[in-house]
Amino acid sequence: MGHHTRRLVVAALAAGALGFALAGPADAQNFTKPVTIIVPYAPGGTSDILARLIGPKLSEGIGQPVIVENKPSASGNIGADFVAKAAGDGHTLLITDVGTLATQPSLVKKLSFDVQKDLVPVTMVMFSPYLFAVHPSVPASSWAELLAYAKANPGKLNIANSGVGSIQHLTAIVVQKKRGIDWTHVPYRGGAAAIRAVVANESNVIMNGALPTTPFVKQGQLKGLAVSGEKRLAQLPDLPTFKEIDMPIVETGSWQGFLASKGTPPPMVARLNAELRKVLAIQEISAKIVELGGDVRTNTPDEFTAWMTKAIAEWGEVAKAENISLD
């Protein structure tokens, strides 16, 4: 080993020691390597589009590359499990939706991870309401008329949902119990198949994501009755909200959020929260999210945790009362 080399080694060691000394508390909120966003669904879904939309801007903010990786299968549980078991350093993030975060914990008893214990909520990203519609042959143009029709014609209504245990299904159950409407729940493989079935008049009532359902209502292939939440849709301003028609469950819909692995230090979670909110405040990004059928909805890690706890408890109660289980 030559003199020159030895000096380099010493310098490197010294630099390393210095780096180590400095690393301590500051490191908890700095990004030291590429960040991976895990999407637990196949490419093309809302969570996937959000991740690819947000990824590049997040990368600018944190000064590290951001990689989006799809780990689909098992209703999002495989991808979520991967993040739950990743190192708690804030470099592996999960973006997923209400299904993985609020209903799966109650529906699947043998989950390999605990949504509330093994994942750290960072922030919510978006909320998209549901559109409530019927086939045009159903002689009802409002919720009140539909209730009256169902009473006069028992056994005539079939409400399509995007799968057993989906929020659409659970919401329809709550409405049925609290308002006494008579309808049969018909499960389909996903929202697109459910829409097709109602357009074809196979089933005749639907509650489904506003974005994919709106075009059918605008073209008269479905008749819109109401929109979930408290805000009317800009595209269909004549439709009343669930709040206006006094539905037993108002804020039903789909939402997405970011979570980190268990053990991620609070300063890191705070930094991630701040960076993500910065990205979601960009006009170009929020405009895209409106195109996806929802509104940007951000919150603090504590608020998101509370939101999730409430959602898990609420939907869990419905699932338990109806004895719905997916295992």
Added chain:
Amino acid sequence: MDLIGNLATGFSVALTPANLGFCFLGALIGTLVGVLPGIAPITTIAMLLPFTFTLPPASSLIMLAGIFYGAQYGGSTTAILVNVPGESSAIVTCLDGHQMARKGRAGPALAIAAIASFAAGTIATLIIATASAPMAWLALKFTAPEYFSLMVLGLTGAVVLAHGAPGKAVAMVVVGLMLGLVGIDVNTGAPRMTFGIAELGDGIGFVPIAIGMFGIAELAVTLGRPQDRTLLDVKLGSLWPSREEFRASVPAMLRGTALGSILGVLPGGGAALSSFAAYAFEKKSSKTPERFGHGAIEGVAAPEAANNAGAQTSFIPLLTLGIPGNAIMALMVGAMMIQGVQPGPQVMTSQPELFWGVIASMWTGNLMLIVLNLPLIGLWVSLLRVPYRLMFPAIVLFCCIGTYSVGNSAFDVGVMLLFALLGVFFIKVGAEPAPFILGFILGPLMEENFRRAMMLSRGDPMVFLERPISAGLLILSAVLFAVLVSPALRSGREKVFQE
């Protein structure tokens, strides 16, 4: 809507240099994967999906569509020259196409296959353009009982069209049906036969099974038959078909196109089913059915026209309704959504450039394919001369990458390899994988629609007979089945598949 104006919009999109380039790239890749047995267009499209993120929506769909119909062209080349179908839709092309090659008529067989594909592609493009709206309306007439009856017909057809003993075909359909039941039951949410493996919750993936059984297994068996390779030295001869050959093929092409166009629109239909049906129909309606299997040119023209027409019209439910009819179309939905295009009826009106651009590109793509195929046939053939010891490991690698890339899942690769072994076993015991895969795809749909129909009719099974389309399909299945068990036909059927 005026057709000319719409097509003009379409061509203004399809003829931009960039889109012509993507169309050519798609057609080229499609031909390549079509020629090479073991690499399916679905693997290729899945593999290329991530690369389309950065393209404009129309360009990415134009390229992916090009791969799909391009593969139908390429598949026939291998079928005729090597007696190995480059694509599953080219299986029947082997029967007469390869016999023609053996008799020194390889050139005309290839030419007719390419011309039939082009003619069908052109007609199918026009059909998609003129009939999109009414076809979409027809698809809406199909509800649960009709779908159930359609699946029954599909599975009966799978047995009737299978090679070998009908008993084996029935057994394969049943095995496929049973494996299709693995996963979470859509009506109750109960997991069935998942053995607690989370990955099996969504069922056994179609891509791993298809790649394992049709990719690796077929190749492994081909490796065990080295004599197949010598057939490559078949003389091409003149490309131009004789006048009689031409006269015999034109009506067959038209019949194949008509049949393929109809079958392509139906869910679960598409290229492979279309070519089987067209071949069976040609043989049945021929005055000289004994020529089939010994180099009848109609046996090349009809299925080749049918598989191209079917491949293209399977875009109708996708483009007009946003409903994928088969696994490849499902990947297309993914490609559209990645681009922020929500598939559905509104695409036609809200994004006419995309809708008509993709349709117009199918015609330019077909034109490119005939140029790619006929003069360059020597190039494609030389590709097949690449020794298997080089090609086989490369294909296995591509199969693994393709399987992995669909879900970024190593589990899927394991499943794929398992089905490759199973596929080899099936072929060795003389049981065909085609009825198996049809059972696997159609079975769960059949069950789902049966139970949904019963749910909607509040438990009354008469619903299947009261609805006219459903009743018609069931009667047709019953007739097919009766014909299958009648001894007279059984001997005839064996003749069809005698090679």
